Amino acid sequence: MNKKYELPRTIYATEEHQMFKETVNQYLAQHVLPNREKWEKQGYCDREAWLKAGELGLLGITLDPEYGGMGLDFTFSSLVIEEQARAGIAAPGISMHSDIVIPYIEAYGSEAIKRKYLPKCASGELIGSLGMTEPGTGSDVQAITTFAEDKGDYYLLNGSKTFITIGYTSDFTIVACKTDKRKGAKGISLIIVDSDLEGVSKGEPFAKLGLKTSDTCEIFYEDVKVPKGNLLGEEGQGFVYMMRELPRERMTIAIAAIGAVRGALELTVDYTQQRKAFKQPICAFQNTQFKVVEVASALEVTTAYVDRCTELQSRHELTAEQASIAKYYSSDMQCAMIDECLQLFGGYGFIWEYPIARMYGGARVQRIYGGTNEIMKVMIARSIFAEYFTTLRAKMKAKRAKAAQLN
Ligand SMILES: Cc1cc2nc3c(=O)[nH]c(=O)nc-3n(C[C@H](O)[C@H](O)[C@H](O)COP(=O)(O)OP(=O)(O)OC[C@H]3O[C@@H](n4cnc5c(N)ncnc54)[C@H](O)[C@@H]3O)c2cc1C
Missing domain, CATH: 1.10.540.10 (Acyl-CoA dehydrogenase/oxidase, N-terminal domain)
Known part of the structure; x- marks a missing residue:
């Protein structure tokens, strides 16, 4: 090629x-x-x-x-x-x-x-795996209910996590949990929980639409005694740590997106030169050529942004907003472009044996995990309209204070 x-x-x-x-x-x-x-x-x-x-x-x-x-x-x-x-x-x-x-x-x-x-x-x-999502909450991390009760020299952990990548394989999970139930984000802590502790159990790997070689499962915690020393950093700082680390996680998704489209494009260029219809290779049709050019162009332009973000991340200079743009934009691009590639495989594109079908399945989750693409846009918008949101928060705070006075 x-x-x-x-x-x-x-x-x-x-x-x-x-x-x-x-x-x-x-x-x-x-x-x-x-x-x-x-x-x-x-x-x-x-x-x-x-x-x-x-x-x-x-x-x-x-x-x-x-x-x-x-x-x-x-x-x-x-x-x-x-x-x-x-x-x-x-x-x-x-x-x-x-x-x-x-x-x-x-x-x-x-x-x-x-x-x-x-x-x-x-x-x-x-x-190791990372457990933030729970059956009852994903996007709204502050609403997690898994609770680690301080019992002096250990935490007593109760709750459950779901959709945990490599949760089934992992020997331990970094669990986001509440150490103070009265608080939202400020009550969240991160604790390492070994999988062989009494009270830890796991579901079978989920049957998924894609990424089938890698497990995703539920993990349950029932009266698990976790040593106090397994706390990461300080109690109540878990949410802050997650916000600091999430840009790196989002970059892994953006980078995977451009890698997957590159792979899909190479497969498509190969296939459309081999496969014939109406006595000519599929690539002889102008539609095929235009579609492939569109995929290559989307990939190139997105790669330029993602590469720049990767450079910034490697210097620890990447902002949360840049990572969010890279994540949502490249994963949207991945889904749209792999769909175009698959179309050029005709019926074979729908058959699991063909790598393009597996790439299509695997692409879909990229818009969901690591924070959904809608949540990425919420975060970016909050930053763009920072002035508006700051004024709004101040007004709401004043309203609450007034209501409290009246009560
Ligand atoms: C294969 C796979 C692997 C995963 N790996 C992990 C892992 O390793 N660790 C982990 O902790 N989690 C993991 N997840 C969970 C993933 O991060 C969540 O699924 C994701 O954050 C969304 O949460 P939810 O599924 O509860 O959806 P919900 O939060 O219920 O959202 C449902 C829909 O509502 C939309 N929505 C929610 N809030 C808003 C809002 N404020 N504005 C606009 N739209 C909104 C969402 O965008 C979505 O479209 C994984 C998920 C999958 C499928």
Whole structure:
């Protein structure tokens, strides 16, 4: 495929990046893609693939080498996410473990917690997941009800989490819970909960529309005694920590989106040159050419924004608004463009055996998790109309104060 239209991508410009890319693609070809069918059937990925990823330095890419990481910048994480999405396979959930869970522990864990969890996370001996969503609430994180009651030297944890990525495989989950029921956001804390503690149970992996090689499940907590030392950072600061870390999570989704469209485009260019209708290749029709040009253009323009955000994230300069734009825009683009690609496969596009069908299924959730695209727009709008919202909040506060006086 001739790619003369592509802009040079400066984020992966070094020789180190190119070598790393080769390692990632060799890993995917040898240890991941051959297992796709088996993992799809069982609904989760085998531990060997995690251990191999750890051996190759693909877990804990940005983690400090003192804790077993590679100490590289976020552009290397981005390469792994993009190449994996381009290959069209979700398992193993490297980005959840390596780019979401590990950074929470590194940033907010005590020294003892970091020493206990991080080296094994980097080697793949321990896998972590993140539990924010509950059966009763997703977008409204402040409304979570999972409660960790302070019992002196331990927390007594009760509640449940749902839709937890690699929850079934994981050895521990960072659980967002209330430590003060009277408060909203300020009552939320983050606690590491080991999966083998008494009172922790898990549902079977959900049967999903896509990403079938990677598990997603419910986790239940019933009178679980969690050591106090497993608290990340300070009590009541969980919401603040999540707001700080979510831009990175949103970037993993944006990067996966451009990787997936790149993969879909390559498959489509190949297929439309092979497949014939009316005695000519499908690519001879102007409609096919125009559709492919539209996909390539949408991908290029989005890549430029996402790359810029990736650079900013690697320097810890990315704002929440930039990450939200990258997430919602690129995942919308992914769904629309993969749909266009699938159309050019005709009936074969609907058959699971064809990678384009799996890419279509996998794309859909990108607009939902990591904060729905509607929530991204709510956040961006709040920032754009900051003046209006500040005045509104002040008016409401004054109204409440007046009502309290009258009572
Ligand atoms: C495959 C998969 C993996 C996931 N992985 C994880 C994970 O690892 N950890 C985790 O904690 N969660 C995970 N999630 C959960 C995911 O983050 C939530 O599903 C998502 O945040 C939406 O929450 P909800 O499903 O409760 O939808 P709801 O909050 O019930 O929203 C339903 C609809 O209402 C809209 N809506 C809600 N509030 C507003 C508003 N203020 N303005 C406009 N529209 C609004 C939403 O955009 C959506 O369209 C995962 C989900 C899936 C499907």
